[in-house]
Amino acid sequence: MNWAKDLARSVKNILDMSRRSRSVSPSSRTTKRQKVDHLTKESFKNGIFLAPMVRSGCLPTRLFALKHGATLVWGPEMVDKAMLHAKREVDPVTGVISYNGVSRAIFTTHPIEKPYLVFQLGSADPELAVQAAKVVQQDISGIDLNCGCPKPFSTHAGMGAALLTNPDLLCSILTALRAAMPPEITVTAKIRLLPSQEDTLKLVERIVNTGISALTVHCRTRNMRDKNPAVIERLREIVDFVDKMGKGIAVTENGDCEGWEDSKRVRKVTGASSVMIARGAESNPSCFSETPLVDVEKTLMPAYLRLCKYLDNHWSLTKFCVTQFKGKRVEATKAESTELRQKIAKAKSFDDMAKVAAPWTGEDEMKAIIQAIEENNPKDRRLLPSQFLGDNAPPDEDEEGIPEYSSQEPIPNYFTPEHTQNPEPPSLRAPHLPNNFERLVLPPSEPPTPTQTLKPSLTASP
Template identity: 65%
Template sequence: MSRRSHSPPDPSSSRLAKRPRLDFEPLTPDDYKDGLMLAPMVRSGALPTRLYSLKHGASLVWGPETVDKAILHTERVVDPVTGVVSYVGKTKPIFLTHPIEKPYLIYQIGSADPETAVQAAKMVMQDVAGFDLNCGCPKPFSTHAGMGAALLSNPDLLCSILTALRQAMPPEISVSAKIRLLPEQNDTLKLVERIINTGVNALTVHCRTRNQRKREPALIDRLREIVEFVEGMGRGVAVIENGDCEGFWDARRIREITGAHSCMIATAAEANPTCFSPTPLTDLEKTFIPAYIRLARYVNNHWSLTKYCSSMFIGDHVNGSRSDLKNVRAAIQQAKCYEDMEQITGTGTGEDEFRGIVEAIQKRGGRRVKVQILNGDSGPMSSKGFSDSATTEATTTATDVPTTSAGPEDAPSTAQSECSSKLTPEADGTRDRLQTPPTGPADPSLMNAPLAPANEMRMPLPAMITGELPTPTPTPRIG
C-alpha cells in the first residue's frame, strides 16, 4: 500500500502539523559558529547559487527575502523528476528549493506583522531548517511596508515578530534575525539585548547603518563590542558578521578584528559562488558559467533569474582570454531563453551537474561545515592557517568531486590550483594581496603606456623620446 504524501499545514490553523521525522540534526547556536554563510540576496540567492555555494563549502545558505503575504498565496508543487519544490504564485514560482539543501537552508521572511509571519512560516516549515527575520534591508520595496530596516525604528514590533515565530515553531526549527547597525552604539546594544531575549539562535549584524550603501566601507570595528556583549549575556547565541567579507581567507581577517563567531558573504558570493572554498574557481566563463546555466535549466530556474545571476559572475582570470569573456557576456545579454545559450553551454541537460552537487552535499551527512580560521582558541593550526580537521571538512565539497559528475565546472585546472596556492596565507598568519601577473604574450589593446611597444591603440613616438634609434629620425607610422 502506498503512503500518503505529506500535506502542508493549513496556514489559517493555529495547530501545528504532526512533527515530521528529521533526517538531520536540528540547528543549534553552535551550528551557526565557525562557518561561512551565503547571505540572503534578492534574485542573486536563487536555488542554483545556493546549491553551488553548499558544494564549495558554505556552512549554511540563506534564501532571498520573501515577503510573508506573497508566500501565502502560493501552491506547493514537487517536480517528480528532479525533486525540486516550487511555491508557485499566480504567474511564476515565488520560491524554489530542493530537499538536499534542507539541513542548511535558512528561509528569510520579510514581515511587519507577527500573525502573518507565523502563517508564512507554517507554509514552508517542512522544507527549511530555520527562519530569519529581515531587519536590515534598506531598499524601498521592503521598508515602505514597515519591513526590513524599518523594523530597526520599531523594536517593539521587531521583537514581537521574533517572539511569535519562536513560540509557534517547533523546537527543531531555528529562528534568527539579521539587523544593521544603529547610528549610536548604545542604541545598537539595547536592540541586540532585546533580540537575544526573544530566544533566537543567531544574530547576523550587517556592519553598516541603514543609510550606508555597499560602496561605503563596513564599520566592522564596531562589532567586537557587540560580540562581547552577546557573549556576556550567557545565552550561547552566535553572532555572524556581514559586510565586506570577500571569501574564505578574508574571513580570517574579519574574525580577528571583530571576534565574530562566523562570517556571511554577499557581494563576493554574488560574483563567484565558489568563494567559500580555499581554492575558488577561476576563469568562470569556461569553468563555471556554462555548468551553472545547465544546472539552472535542469532545476527549472526561471530564465530571467538565471540570466541575471550569470551576468553578475566574474572571477580571476588565469587562462581565459579576453575574447572568451566577451563572447560569453554577449551571449548572456542577447539570450532570451535557455535555448539561446546552447552555443555556450552545449546540449547537456544539467543532470550531471546536479548529480555531482547532490553527492558532494550528501558526503556531509547533514553536518554543518566548521571553518575554524581564528588564531589562538581555534585549535592546532596547520601551515595554511586553520586546523587540519577543519581543512579536511571545509575542502571536501570543493576538491573531492565525485567521479560521476561531469562538465568543466567539476574539473579545476592545474593553473587554477597554482593560482590558488599563491593566495594561501603563510604559517605566521599574514596574507598579502600581491598576485603573480599572468604569463604569456601581452594583450596589445591594453598597452597604452607612452613607452609601450607600438600598437594600433597609440600614435608612435619620436625615437628621441623612445631611445630606439641613436638619431632623432622620426619613427614611421604603423599601418
C-alpha cells in the same frame, strides 16, 4: 542418570551466562552527545554562510555554494503575504519544490539543501509572520527575520530596516515565531547597525532575549550602501556584549567579506562567531572554498546554465545571475570573456546559449552537487580559531562540540562619542532615517545587562 546431571548442569550454565549478558555494568566513560540532524545554536558557530540576496540567492546559486563549502545558506527575502497565497508543488523528475504565485514560482527549494537552508522572512506583523512560516516550515531548517533591508520595497511596508525604529514590533515578531515554530526549527534575526553604538547594544539585548538561536549583524547603517565600507570594527563590542549575556548566541558578521580566506581577517578583527558573504558569492558561488574557481567563463557559467535549465529556473533570473559572475582569469582571455558576455546579453532563452552550455547535461550537474554535499557534509565545514589565530587561539574542541571564539587581542581604537550618532555617508536615492529617529529608537532604560555603564567604552574585558 549421569546424563540427567550433565543436562541440568548445562542448562544452569546457559542460564548463568544469559543473566550475565543482560546485566549492565556501569561505564566509566562519559556518554557522548548524540549528533542531531537539525540546526541548533552550535550550527551557527565557526561557519561561513551564503547571505540572503534578492535574485542572486536563488536555488542554483545556493546549491553551488553548498557544493563548494558553504556551511549554511539563506534564501532571498520572502514577504509573508506572498507566501500565504502560494501553492506548493513538487516536480516529480527533479525533486524541486516550488511555491507558486499566480504567474511564477515565488520560492523554490530542493530536499538536498533542507538541512542547511534558512528561510528569510519579511514581515511587519507577528500573526502573518507565523502563518507564512508555517506554510514553508516542512521544507526548511530555520526562519530568519529580515530587520536590515534598507530598500523601499521592504521598508515602505514597515519591514526590513524599518523594524530597527520599531523594536517593540521587531521583538514581538521574533517572540511569536519562536513560540509557534517547533523546536527543531531555529529562529534568527539579521539587523543593521544603528547610528549610535549605545542604541545598537540596547536593541541587540532585546533581540537576544526573545529566544533566537543566532544574530547576524550587517556592519552598515540603514543609510549606508555597498559603496560605503562596512564599519566592521564596531562589531567586536557587540560580540563581547552578547557573549556576556551567557545565552550561547552566535553573532555572525556580514559586510565586505569576499571569501574563505578573507573570512579569517574579518573574524580576527571582529571576534564574530561566523561570517556571511553576499557580493563575493554573487560574483563567484565557489568563494566558500579555499580554492575558488578561476576562469569562471569556462568552469562556472556553462555548468550553471545547464543546472538552471534542468531545474527549470526562470531564464531572466538565470541571465541576471550569470552576468554577475566574475573571477580571476588564468587560461581564459579577456576577448573570450567579452564574447561570452555579449552572447548572454543578447540571449532571450536557454536555447540561445546552446553552443555555450550544450550538451544539456543538467541532470549530471545536479548529481555532482548531491554527491559533493553527501560526501562532505556542509555542517562540518568549520573555520576554527586555530586556523587564523595560530598560537593565540583557544584549544579546538573535538567533533562533538564547536568552540566559541574569544580573542584576547586589543580592541581597535574605534568608538562612538557620547550623545552623538555615527556620521552617515551621503548616498543617492537612499531611504533616510526619519527626522524623529531619536524618539523612535529605544526609550531611556536601565543599562544593558552585561555592562556596568552605558558609556560605549571599548576597553578589553579582563
